[in-house]
Amino acid sequence: MVFYLKYRPQRIVDLDSEQVREKLSSIVLGKNLPHAFLFTGPKGLGKTSAARILAKIINCTNRKPSDPEPCNKCIQCKSITEGTNLDVMEIDAASNRGIDEIRDLREKIRLSPISAKKKVYIIDEIHMLTTEAFNALLKTLEEPPNHAVFILCTTEIHKVPDTIMSRCFQVVFKEASEGELVRSLQRVLRGEGMNVDKDALSQIASLSDGSFRDGVKILEEVARAAGRKKITKELIGESYKVSSITKDVYDLIDFLSQRDLKSAVSLINALEEKGTDARFFTEELVSQIHGVLLKKLGIVEGVSDVSLSIEEIKNLFALISESYSAVKYSFLPFLPLEIAVIDWSQKKDSIIGIPFEKTLEEPAPNGLTPKHDKILLDLIDVVKRDNYSIAGVLRACSIKINGKDAVIETPYKFHKERLDEPSTRSLLANTLNEMMGKKINLEIRLKE
Numbered sequence: 001m002v003f004y005l006k007y008r009p010q011r012i013v014d015l016d017s018e019q020v021r022e023k024l025s026s027i028v029l030g031k032n033l034p035h036a037f038l039f040t041g042p043k044g045l046g047k048t049s050a051a052r053i054l055a056k057i058i059n060c061t062n063r064k065p066s067d068p069e070p071c072n073k074c075i076q077c078k079s080i081t082e083g084t085n086l087d088v089m090e091i092d093a094a095s096n097r098g099i100d101e102i103r104d105l106r107e108k109i110r111l112s113p114i115s116a117k118k119k120v121y122i123i124d125e126i127h128m129l130t131t132e133a134f135n136a137l138l139k140t141l142e143e144p145p146n147h148a149v150f151i152l153c154t155t156e157i158h159k160v161p162d163t164i165m166s167r168c169f170q171v172v173f174k175e176a177s178e179g180e181l182v183r184s185l186q187r188v189l190r191g192e193g194m195n196v197d198k199d200a201l202s203q204i205a206s207l208s209d210g211s212f213r214d215g216v217k218i219l220e221e222v223a224r225a226a227g228r229k230k231i232t233k234e235l236i237g238e239s240y241k242v243s244s245i246t247k248d249v250y251d252l253i254d255f256l257s258q259r260d261l262k263s264a265v266s267l268i269n270a271l272e273e274k275g276t277d278a279r280f281f282t283e284e285l286v287s288q289i290h291g292v293l294l295k296k297l298g299i300v301e302g303v304s305d306v307s308l309s310i311e312e313i314k315n316l317f318a319l320i321s322e323s324y325s326a327v328k329y330s331f332l333p334f335l336p337l338e339i340a341v342i343d344w345s346q347k348k349d350s351i352i353g354i355p356f357e358k359t360l361e362e363p364a365p366n367g368l369t370p371k372h373d374k375i376l377l378d379l380i381d382v383v384k385r386d387n388y389s390i391a392g393v394l395r396a397c398s399i400k401i402n403g404k405d406a407v408i409e410t411p412y413k414f415h416k417e418r419l420d421e422p423s424t425r426s427l428l429a430n431t432l433n434e435m436m437g438k439k440i441n442l443e444i445r446l447k448e
């Protein structure tokens with residue numbers, strides 16, 4: 001059986017979110033049990049498991065009022081765990097938007113439970129219900145029979161009508177903290193008698209993006225790859241889609257050392273498209289560059305084939321570290337890294353030191369005249385104050401001005417889309433108008 005099902009929580013104490021444990025214990029120990037609950041939060045945090053536990057607590061025949069936990073041994077508990085209890089109904093509102101089920105529910109809800117104390121309706125993905133089904137449900141919630149309890153679950157609370165929300169006791173499932181994720185993984189480790197070192201455990205936690213379900217899935221994949229070996233951080237690196245990441249990291253370092261900005265940015269774009277984790281990739285990148293540095297310094301054996309000077313590696317480190325802290329707040333997770341890469345490629349120009357007079361006389365290698373370069377740099381400087389990420393995008397662009405016409409060219413389609421957004425366009429046009437002292441017609445173009 002897969003870990004996620006095998007280690008599905010069966011008691012409140014097994015639930016990994018501390019907040020949820022506290023809220024559920026206090027409500028089931030209280031005098032009046034609400035007749036409707038609403039469990040909200042992102043997927044993979046145990047809402048359905050918690051709903052089943054609650055159904056057991058309500059119907060357990062062995063439970064004392066002072067104990068919040070179900071016994072998991074009586075017929076009621078067992079049949080709920082197995083999904084065969086005729087009085088506990090699980091409805092997936094996403095499958096046919098719930099029309100038939102809600103109609104059926106309304107017909108049968110007046111009938112007493114068959115063998116349990118209460119009928120429990122667990123309705124998953126409640127936000128998917130049609131308006132008609134919501135209205136039918138609302139009527140039932142307004143005058144619920146004493147023998148019925150509703151547990152509604154949703155990942156999208158904003159789609160649940162206020163009229164429904166106001167009649168439910170809400171329990172919020174928040175994205176799991178690293179500590180909670182580690183607790184959840186440890187439950188599996190104990191059960192399987194597995195040995196995982198501490199670093200590896202936090203790495204799995206950081207890969208699982210706040211979801212208990214994802215965390216356990218990753219652990220299972222890694223365990224399968226490990227066989228009888230101990231699970232270490234290195235092993236996760238080899239087995240968990242990281243082998244391809246390692247290659248991408250090497251390629252990126254290669255492009256950076258060759259000043260191949262276009263390939264570097266294309267690679268980052270491809271990473272974004274295939275859904276690579278930006279934080280994890282950046283961590284790997286920093287760790288590889290560190291490896292290169294140690295080889296250059298002769299601290300680690302081996303010859304590095306990367307043609308970067310120690311000074312350059314230092315600059316790269318600083319830029320990439322800065323981008324790492326920005327990932328969390330970035331609308332596009334890879335944008336900070338992209339900006340760092342563009343910044344670095346420009347920084348390198350100044351390290352190499354093209355003589356000043358020469359840049360004034362001859363067009364730069366990208367075919368631009370120094371005058372145009374100056375306009376672009378001024379534009380970036382002004383835009384930076386309003387929008388840091390657009391300034392980053394501009395760094396990979398070129399500009400041509402002819403009388404009243406300005407053309408900003410970018411080699412990347414997704415950059416063009418960003419620059420074409422109405423608010424960005426007007427920011428750029430207004431800035432150019434002010435800089436040039438006249439009304440400019442702005443065009444954003446994709447470079448061939």
Ligand SMILES: [Zn+2]
Nearest residue numbers: 060071074077
């Ligand atoms: Zn029981």
